[in-house]
Amino acid sequence: MKYLGWDELLPGAILFSFDEELDKDPAEILPEDRPYAETNSHEAYVGDWRVLKPVYNRDLCIDCQFCWVYCPDVSIISRDKKMIGVDYDHCKGCGVCVEVCPTNPKSLLMFEERIDNDEALAQWPEKQ
Amino acid sequence: MAEKMQLNEVEVWDGNMSASQALRQAQIDVVAAYPITPSTPVVENYGNFLANGYIDGEFIMVESEHAAMSGCVGAAAAGGRVATATSSQGFALMVEVLYQASGMRLPIVLAVVNRALAAPLNVNGDHSDMYLGRDSGWVQLDAFNSQQAYDLTLMAFRIGEDYNVRLPVMVHQDGFITSHTAQNVNPLSDDEAYEFIGDYKKVNPMLDLAKPVTYGVQTEEDWHFEHKARQHHDLMTKIFGVTQDVFDAFEEKTGRKYNLVEEYFMDDAEVAIVALGSTVETAEMVARKMREEGIKAGIVAPRMIRPWPHEQIKKALSKVKAIACLDRSSPNGALGMLYNEVTASLYQGDNRPIISNYIYGLGGRDFTIEHITDIFKELDANAKEGKLTTPLQQFIGLRGPKLSFY
Amino acid sequence: MLEIRWHSRAGQGAVTGAKGLADVVARTGKYVQAFAFYGSAKRGAPMTAYNRVDEEEILIHEKFMRPDYVLVIDPALVFVADVTAHEKDSTKYIITTHLSKEELIESQPKLKGKEVYIVDCMQISLDTIGRAIPNTPMLGALMKVSGMFDLEYFQNAMKSVLSKFPQKIIDANMAAIERAYNSVK
Numbered sequence: 001m002k003y004l005g006w007d008e009l010l011p012g013a014i015l016f017s018f019d020e021e022l023d024k025d026p027a028e029i030l031p032e033d034r035p036y037a038e039t040n041s042h043e044a045y046v047g048d049w050r051v052l053k054p055v056y057n058r059d060l061c062i063d064c065q066f067c068w069v070y071c072p073d074v075s076i077i078s079r080d081k082k083m084i085g086v087d088y089d090h091c092k093g094c095g096v097c098v099e100v101c102p103t104n105p106k107s108l109l110m111f112e113e114r115i116d117n118d119e120a121l122a123q124w125p126e127k128q
Numbered sequence: 129m130a131e132k133m134q135l136n137e138v139e140v141w142d143g144n145m146s147a148s149q150a151l152r153q154a155q156i157d158v159v160a161a162y163p164i165t166p167s168t169p170v171v172e173n174y175g176n177f178l179a180n181g182y183i184d185g186e187f188i189m190v191e192s193e194h195a196a197m198s199g200c201v202g203a204a205a206a207g208g209r210v211a212t213a214t215s216s217q218g219f220a221l222m223v224e225v226l227y228q229a230s231g232m233r234l235p236i237v238l239a240v241v242n243r244a245l246a247a248p249l250n251v252n253g254d255h256s257d258m259y260l261g262r263d264s265g266w267v268q269l270d271a272f273n274s275q276q277a278y279d280l281t282l283m284a285f286r287i288g289e290d291y292n293v294r295l296p297v298m299v300h301q302d303g304f305i306t307s308h309t310a311q312n313v314n315p316l317s318d319d320e321a322y323e324f325i326g327d328y329k330k331v332n333p334m335l336d337l338a339k340p341v342t343y344g345v346q347t348e349e350d351w352h353f354e355h356k357a358r359q360h361h362d363l364m365t366k367i368f369g370v371t372q373d374v375f376d377a378f379e380e381k382t383g384r385k386y387n388l389v390e391e392y393f394m395d396d397a398e399v400a401i402v403a404l405g406s407t408v409e410t411a412e413m414v415a416r417k418m419r420e421e422g423i424k425a426g427i428v429a430p431r432m433i434r435p436w437p438h439e440q441i442k443k444a445l446s447k448v449k450a451i452a453c454l455d456r457s458s459p460n461g462a463l464g465m466l467y468n469e470v471t472a473s474l475y476q477g478d479n480r481p482i483i484s485n486y487i488y489g490l491g492g493r494d495f496t497i498e499h500i501t502d503i504f505k506e507l508d509a510n511a512k513e514g515k516l517t518t519p520l521q522q523f524i525g526l527r528g529p530k531l532s533f534y
Numbered sequence: 535m536l537e538i539r540w541h542s543r544a545g546q547g548a549v550t551g552a553k554g555l556a557d558v559v560a561r562t563g564k565y566v567q568a569f570a571f572y573g574s575a576k577r578g579a580p581m582t583a584y585n586r587v588d589e590e591e592i593l594i595h596e597k598f599m600r601p602d603y604v605l606v607i608d609p610a611l612v613f614v615a616d617v618t619a620h621e622k623d624s625t626k627y628i629i630t631t632h633l634s635k636e637e638l639i640e641s642q643p644k645l646k647g648k649e650v651y652i653v654d655c656m657q658i659s660l661d662t663i664g665r666a667i668p669n670t671p672m673l674g675a676l677m678k679v680s681g682m683f684d685l686e687y688f689q690n691a692m693k694s695v696l697s698k699f700p701q702k703i704i705d706a707n708m709a710a711i712e713r714a715y716n717s718v719k
Contacts, residue, residue, distance in 0.1 A: 003350065006357035011294055012233035013347060013355045014332055017340040025337050140557045140566060166572075251572070273595075305595050309569035310553045312560050312591075406595035413593040494597040 001038060015039045030079075042090075050093030052110040055120040056085050061107040067097035083107075104128065130155060130184045132318045133177075141313040143277040143306035147213065147239040147299070148173035150281035152182055153321035154237075157208030157328070160188040160199025162218060165251045166303040167241035170213035185209075193218035197225035197236075204234035205343045207333025209285065211236060215303060216243035219257040223264065229296045230265030231359065232343050235288035236296040238266070239281060242405065243303040244491045252492020253303030255404060255456040258433065259465050265359055267297040267367055268433040272408045274311045277301040279384060282316070283374050285325045290370045294331060295363070300433075302405040304492060316382065324381060363435045371432060389440040390429040393419065397426025399507035400445060402470050403454040404429060407488075407495055414500040423508045430466075441473045449511035450482045452503050456489045463521055482510045485521040493525050535592070538585040538676075539601040540570075541611045542669075545577035548607060551669030552583040555676075558683070558691040565592050580608075580615050605676060606630055607655055607668040618644050628675050628718065630655040630668055635719070651679050653718040662710040663703070674711035675718035685715050 017026070019035045026034060036042045061083050068076040068083070075091035077084040086097075086108075098108045104127050111120040133152070141149065148170045151159070163171040177183050185208075190196045196212050204210040214222055219240060229236050242258050244250040261268060269284060271277040277299065284297040301307055316324065332341050347355055368388060375386040392412045394400065401411050408429040418425035428444045430437060445451060453471075455464025462468070467485035474481065486503060489495040503524070509517045519532035538555075542548030549570045556566035570583040584599060586592050600620050606612050606629040617627070626649045631638050635652050639645045653675040655668030663670075670692070677688045689708050696704050 004354065006354040006361065009354055009358045010332075011358065011362065012332070012343065013231060013345050015342045015345055016332075017342065022338045026340060136561075138560050138563075140553065140560045140568070142553075142569075302595075304569070304572060305597075308572065309567055309595070310556050311567050312565050409593035410595045496596040496598045497594070498598075 045089050046092060047089045050091065050113060052093045052095065053088065053113055054086050054091065054093070054095065054097050054108045055111050055117050056083065057107045057109070057121060057124055058083070060103050060105060060124075062103055064102060066100040066102060067108060070096050070100045072096065131181045133182055135315045135317065137314065139313050139315055140310045141274055141278070141315075142169075142308050142310045143271070143274045143301040144169035144241065144308070145173055145310075146274045146278035146313055147241075147281050147301070148177070149315060150278050150321070151211050151213075151237075151239070152177045153282065153316070153318050154209065154211070154285050154325055155184060155322060156211050157185045158188065158200070158203035158210050159185065159212055160190050160196045160203065160210075161212045162190050162193045162196045162214075164193070164215050164218035166243055166253070166307045167213045167215040167218075167239060169307075170239050170241065193221040194225060197222040197229065197238075200236045201225060201229050201232065201234060204229070204236050205232060205333070206335045207330040209289070209328040210234070211238065211285075213239035213241065215241045216245055216251075216257050220245060220260060223260065226261060226264040226266060226296075228344065231355070233294040233359070234296055235285075235294055237281065237284045237288060238296065238298045239277075240298050240300045241303045241307045242300055250491040251303070253305050253307075253405075253456075254490045254492065255300075256458065256490075258298075258300050258404070259457040261298060262434050262465070265295070265363065266434065267293075267295055267363075267371075269297065269299050270404050270429075270431060270433055271299060271301040271306065272406055272429070273306055274301075274309065275313045275384075276386075277306060278313055278315060279378065279382070279386070282321055282325060283378055283386075286374045286377075287367070287371050289326075289328065290374075291329070291331065292366045293362070293370050295359075295367070300405070305406045314382070320381070324378070367432075367435050368437065368440075386431060387440075388430075388432045388437040389444050390427075390431050391444050392427040392429075393424075394426040394428060394444055394448075396424055397448055398424040399450045399452075399504060399511050400426040400428050400448045401452050401454060401500070401503060401507075402428045402430075402445075402466055404433070404466070405456065407454060407456070407500075410495070410497065411500050414497055414504065417497075418501070418504045423504055425504050425507075436469055436473075438473045438476075441470060442477045445470070445474055445481065446477055446479045448479070448481050449514075450484075450507040452484050452486055452507050454486045454488055454503075456487075456495075458487065458490055467521070482514070482516055484510065484516060484518060486524050487521065488524045495525060499524050535594075536585075536587040536603075537599050537601050538587075538603045538605060539599060540583040540585075540672075541604065541606040541608065541615050541617050542581055542583060543577075543608045543611070544579045544581050546607055547667045547669030548581065548583040551607070551673055552585050554670070554692065554695050555585055555673055556587075557695045558688065559587050561691060564589060567592050569597075571597065580611060601625055603628065603676065603680065605672050607672045609654075609656055612638070612642055612645075618648075621648075625649070626679060627651065628653060628672065628679055630672070632657065651675065651718050653714050655714060658710050658713050658717070662713065663706045670707045671710045671714035674714035677711075678715045678718050685712065 068078045075087040161171040200210045244254045245256040280299045288297040415425035453466040520534035523531040540548040552568040556568035567586040628651045655671040658671040
């Protein structure tokens, strides 16, 4: 991001979420379609902050949305109440989604970054 | 639709009533308040007007002054006209949020009825709370009587809400001496007053869903300095002009003239008192008397304390030989604020008068004609001698051995 | 400038009386001030209230005053408060008491040789208003002693000052003013 001089700043240190004025409630626009401003945290890549990553197993998921509700960084991607996956650009690997997942075995598990997601799915544990 | 109140051409209002009538006429969207002596009646009267149908806006009762100002910040950021009132300890508790309000450039109006700060506890008037607010980034206006408390409260909305300003404004009046003294006040009618202020113009409101905005961002060493500089720049360059324009428009409407720095008998004054609040009027009366006795006395009174009207102060005092700066707040280990500010401003000019500092009236201690007469006489001696004939800083009206420094 | 000091107890209506007087006087085009000293003003605590009246705008904000009139609206205060503080030779006293003027002055030698008027505002307010609010009767007495306004003009002016109150209360106050006007001596 370009550093601005004092004379280029908006009074009040305010930040607009989007580059342009919306013609409807932003909640009705899918995140990928929103015109995020450069200063919006959506535009910041923090994927490399993780040590472990959550891997999502569609076959076991019951779409309860617990992970979506509890994720502190809005990094669970869900459409029409169906889980799709994890936003790895913003997920910081806290593991809360795994903690709250109610299925047996869990539909989300933490793996090391270096392990490929297909490889992770192949190692998925059995029901206990 | 709020009911209109029929007002007489001359009302007998104390300063609190004047402030609350001005707030009523401004048709504020949200008042969040936690009443405290001596500003309690501002809020009390406002609540009464609201209950009787004279106000359409919301009144939010909160649990502290911190919450009161926080409520004001929220409502102002959301896009409403907002005001509240406080004094003393309440003001002190508000301070943290005062900086938030100005940093977010929210044009909140705060009626400050000046009162001493504890300890020891005291409900009476001095300027400790006013001085406490002077680095908070607010515009600070000072009323010397009840009429001015009304006028300046009305004008505060128009000044703060100006597109080029967008800053919160405090209107100060002296606790009890002004706030509880009923005097003749000429109010505007409700329609005239509202027309003078105008409808509230929203700027970047948080509740505009088409253009969502974040207030209260975090900035560290990479951005903070620029934001603070931007605010200081606007305080230094935009307020004086806008305020004088509002003062002029008000004069056109009412015939009542206001200036950034008020001057009394300064055309040919040789000695001058610089003071704030109700003291200015008493001093004006004494100056008249001094002139009968051959002392060319004058008064300079900053109508605006922040931003500090450096140029106007320099000009107003460009010809006098001796000046007394009267501070009604304990400087607690320094020379008084007015002394420091006035001296700094004059240091940039050609005039080098003898400047002394008096600390007076703390905790509401009466400041009498006799005290002011003594000060003018000491100034006259300084002017004649061409040097300080007294200590630099003196306490006046104090019991016990004479207290003075330097 | 005319200056008046009220001696009262918090809750007896001295501030309201001073403001009411200011209101009436302001309607005649004069400039007024009404103020009081508040400490920890609890009901019953002795307090003072003040009026200033002038033809020109009043600039003075000192609390110090050499009163032209001293109005004492509580009967005990003449014994315990410094009612003659900062008096002038010409200061006039209007004092609420059930005593005769002679008895009062004998018990309070500080009043000897002063222009003293007495009126029983407490009894008048109890009889007319039904409560110990001796402020409006004192105003009636002041009108008589000072000749500031005639009774009828003052009563009419007070009616509009009190206009937010029920008619019964206004009537009682009018009766109180009139009785004090006629009985002060």
